[in-house]
Amino acid sequence: MKLKIVIITLVGAIILIACATNPFTGKQTMALPGTENSSLFPAAFQQYDQFLSDNKVIKGTADAAMVTRVGQKIAVAAERWLNANGHVGYLNDYKWEYNLVDDKTVNAWCMPGGKIVVYTGILPIAKGEAGLAAILGHEVAHALANHGQQRMSAGMLQQIGAVGLNVALKDNKNLGLFNQAYGIGTQVGGMLPFSRSHETEADSIGLTLMAIAGYNPDEAAELWKRMSAQSGGQAPPELLSTHPSNDSRIANLTALAPKARAEAKKFGVTSFK
Template sequence: MKKIILIVAIFLGVTACKTNPFTGKKIMNFYPNSQIFPTAFAQYDQFLGENKVITGTADANRVTKVGQRISSAAERWLTANGYPGYLKDYKWEYNLVDDKTVNAWCMPGGKIVFYTGILPITQSERGIAVVMGHEVAHALADHGAQRMSAGMVQQGLAVAGNIAIKDEKARGAFNQYYGVGSNILGMLPFSRSHETEADRIGLQIMAIAGYDPTEAADLWRRMKANSGGQAPPEFMSTHPSNDTRIANLTAWAPLAKQEAAKFGVVSFR
């Protein structure tokens, strides 16, 4: 078993060679853009074909406008920090979909959807910028590919355990506890770290785009109120708690303004 784990560790060390430009840290990503983007683009087109896309309204135009400003700000930051061409394969698209779900998402490669259900909580262009910055940050940091890579490792270790453990009773115990343990101790913290990272990157990008980053904490206060306090304990969730996010965003807002000032942005919408 130790030999198998060592082989997996060496494999991860070799393959985790891409750098997150916003953190400077190496990331685990087994999927190049050339592999993951075409699939994401096809899934996005299929989703749009199966749902009611709203176009030409003030809300739809606002989502597009904010998205264009956020993606432009991301490109400015990346170019200024030594990553020109980082977004060359991205195909940005911003769509508003008629759905009461309080959600928005960005697929790898820059394909974005806002649901109408989130607009009463965003309330304004600034609120849309908070959500847009967060979702775009997921794409910029390759969080989707990282989650897929982590899932591959989780599966690989499960297979390795079943091969290495010869005793049937011990193997049964391993399978019983591995799924829960690897989820609570591995996958869930991994997901929460991505959400926190996207919050911080998104805050920075929205500020460079000219949107007041202090809006982010206010938006999450509205999110908390909308949830009615119904949320699992943080350690059982894919996301940090609302209170954790509010505290983080409040602390990071002045830093985001300092970063925006490097680009000449000193007043905010």
């Protein structure tokens, strides 16, 4: 009887999963109750404000102005693409904000709802607006495709599965071993590939956004060549990483650049920075 209840619970959870659609791919995505934008965005905005208050935000410099300028162009490109593809109003709840933070970390990020941070440490690798557009296009793509929502949903489903299978498992003596195997199996076989697919998807969407914004999509592959050189080849095997390998990324970006350029042409953009 317990097993039957567990199965019904798991099936019910799975049925609830595919209730959102990625506008860029048309595919259904995981969106469990509690991960809707109405809940996710306010929490993200609050965390963003707290982050800014805890860190040194750079204002009034040429670099800070560049971050805002490029970010705004990427946001406009996103709205143009969404409107042209039947998603008018998709960005109504997004509150775009762009900040440069004094930090040597080579990183940038965009929280759900459009809150963007660029660390000063990534600017030497960006080498100007086009490289920064590749970075911001990728980060904004994560927010537009609701990858944060999907990761939360996947984590919830992973927990539901663990609880359900623990209830169903009758061999309590080996419960600890089972949980360890379940954790490793779902991480390597599920969560990590899921994360890598998000990164690849964000690369593809980001290329389109930067091209529509007027930046050469070829620069994305060049950026990652510099990223690879900067890392000195220090990276975990792709199978155990949240991100594709640098080589995989460079090859994929190079292959997708012509498609991004063709998409930009639909919007009258034929020359690039």
